[in-house]
Amino acid sequence: MLAQRELERMILSGELAVGSKLNENGVARMLGISRGPVREAFRALEAAGLVRLEKNRGVFVRQIGVAEADEIYELRAVLDEYAGRLATEQASPLDVADLRARIDRMERAVASGDLDTYHDANLGFHDRLVELAGNAKMLALYRRLVNELSLHRRATLDQSGILAVSLGEHRAIVDCIGSGQAAAAGRLLRDHVLASRERMHQNVRPGQAVPLTTRDRQSA
Amino acid sequence: MLAQRELERMILSGELAVGSKLNENGVARMLGISRGPVREAFRALEAAGLVRLEKNRGVFVRQIGVAEADEIYELRAVLDEYAGRLATEQASPLDVADLRARIDRMERAVASGDLDTYHDANLGFHDRLVELAGNAKMLALYRRLVNELSLHRRATLDQSGILAVSLGEHRAIVDCIGSGQAAAAGRLLRDHVLASRERMHQNVRPGQAVPLTTRDRQSA
DNA sequence: TGGGTGTAGATTGTCAACAATCTGCAGATG
DNA sequence: CATCTGCAGATTGTTGACAATCTACACCCA
Numbered sequence: 001m002l003a004q005r006e007l008e009r010m011i012l013s014g015e016l017a018v019g020s021k022l023n024e025n026g027v028a029r030m031l032g033i034s035r036g037p038v039r040e041a042f043r044a045l046e047a048a049g050l051v052r053l054e055k056n057r058g059v060f061v062r063q064i065g066v067a068e069a070d071e072i073y074e075l076r077a078v079l080d081e082y083a084g085r086l087a088t089e090q091a092s093p094l095d096v097a098d099l100r101a102r103i104d105r106m107e108r109a110v111a112s113g114d115l116d117t118y119h120d121a122n123l124g125f126h127d128r129l130v131e132l133a134g135n136a137k138m139l140a141l142y143r144r145l146v147n148e149l150s151l152h153r154r155a156t157l158d159q160s161g162i163l164a165v166s167l168g169e170h171r172a173i174v175d176c177i178g179s180g181q182a183a184a185a186g187r188l189l190r191d192h193v194l195a196s197r198e199r200m201h202q203n204v205r206p207g208q209a210v211p212l213t214t215r216d217r218q219s220a
Numbered sequence: 221m222l223a224q225r226e227l228e229r230m231i232l233s234g235e236l237a238v239g240s241k242l243n244e245n246g247v248a249r250m251l252g253i254s255r256g257p258v259r260e261a262f263r264a265l266e267a268a269g270l271v272r273l274e275k276n277r278g279v280f281v282r283q284i285g286v287a288e289a290d291e292i293y294e295l296r297a298v299l300d301e302y303a304g305r306l307a308t309e310q311a312s313p314l315d316v317a318d319l320r321a322r323i324d325r326m327e328r329a330v331a332s333g334d335l336d337t338y339h340d341a342n343l344g345f346h347d348r349l350v351e352l353a354g355n356a357k358m359l360a361l362y363r364r365l366v367n368e369l370s371l372h373r374r375a376t377l378d379q380s381g382i383l384a385v386s387l388g389e390h391r392a393i394v395d396c397i398g399s400g401q402a403a404a405a406g407r408l409l410r411d412h413v414l415a416s417r418e419r420m421h422q423n424v425r426p427g428q429a430v431p432l433t434t435r436d437r438q439s440a
Numbered sequence: 441t442g443g444g445t446g447t448a449g450a451t452t453g454t455c456a457a458c459a460a461t462c463t464g465c466a467g468a469t470g
Numbered sequence: 471c472a473t474c475t476g477c478a479g480a481t482t483g484t485t486g487a488c489a490a491t492c493t494a495c496a497c498c499c500a
Contacts, residue, residue: 001275004263023481024481025480025481025482033455034455034456035455035456036453036456037453037454037455039256039260039482040259041263043224043260043261043263043264044264044267046264046267047263047264047265047266047267048267055221055483056460056462056481056482056483057461057462057481057482058462058482068356071355071356071358072357075355075358078298078302079298082298135291135294136288137288137291137292137295137365137368138291141295148357221483244451244452245452253484253485254485254486255452255485255486256483256484256485256486257483257484257485259453275452275453275491276451276452276453276490276491277492277493278451278452278492
């Protein structure tokens, strides 16, 4: 039960590299437990889409390719448009202020060049927005998609110019939410996600395909 | 690995009643295996949303209430509208003919009063439609939602009048797909799903809340 | 009689050992 | 020299046993 959360944390933080093999004995020793609970955690993580199980061969941290990331971004665009519409109808002035504060936090992070904080705040902003929509099932699906996207380890050569654009999009979205323009909020949110997808593509091209040295790497 | 599929089948078919407790030893004996693999299957099924785990108390087949079913229907409406648009762009004439054949099968089932066959064909029709959209991740999410909806055991007092209406909606959808009207196909599909939600509500009202006798029932 | 309490049985959580399968390498063979 | 074969070690799949926790019922007491 706890092993699953710890493994999930390590996978999402990148502590366990994408594509690396997870040895049952190794993980068990690392967590100070036996193989039984580790295997159970693996099964749960597989259903959550974070690892891949190969019968009699072992489990691997899942690798999300560009094509699959594309699919996920398009799904997010559809869900986010809906979430934006609902959130506009549901959000209180306090909620809007909270969203603005999150954007401010992102802006400060960009100004100080702290990309990690920016990334966290960005995830938090979108998560809060979907949460405001008030559909718990959608929030669960959304989080799953975001988790899977984090398995698409791209070069992350975020240039501050791109981040500034993204910041502007965020502000426009919250302005629509604050002024009750549901349809416009949804549309901007969808466009924002699709633009993020394009930004990912531009990051992927220089690096080409995923280097082989990161596949089936040993760890734990 | 196989235990999970068997349990999933038994849950979705209703062989294991919604809300019933699944005893580890009982399931293990039933499947002719030991408790270890059973516990692994439980963890996977929990992540799939089919069972609910309560620490030190056991696992129960999940119960979907009206509020949650509502959320799922609204999500399906959003996804299906998108799927309808994509499917229209992707579908070949053969695909359209296949969809029509599925509707014919539903019609025959209604005519002969075979509600089980109608239900299967209906699920198959929508599944195929989402599959045609060509987004594998969306298909996976869609199937998960449909699975969860089957945990909302309503009275299923399907009257043939209602089914006829549903059949007509199906034909209109495929007509749009066949004639390349993507936006219209999406809109009709969304409306169809939302209408299904309303039909569920009308089925729920007479029966009121779920009777207590079906909760935490012993089985396996 | 109603309600709290303790205990016996059942059930879940965990572990270590055994069986089945895979992997890597050394040696044979053409 | 390349390829196939077979074994040794490592890893996964499964099992039965033990510890921790919960549940239900009998019992006691006000």
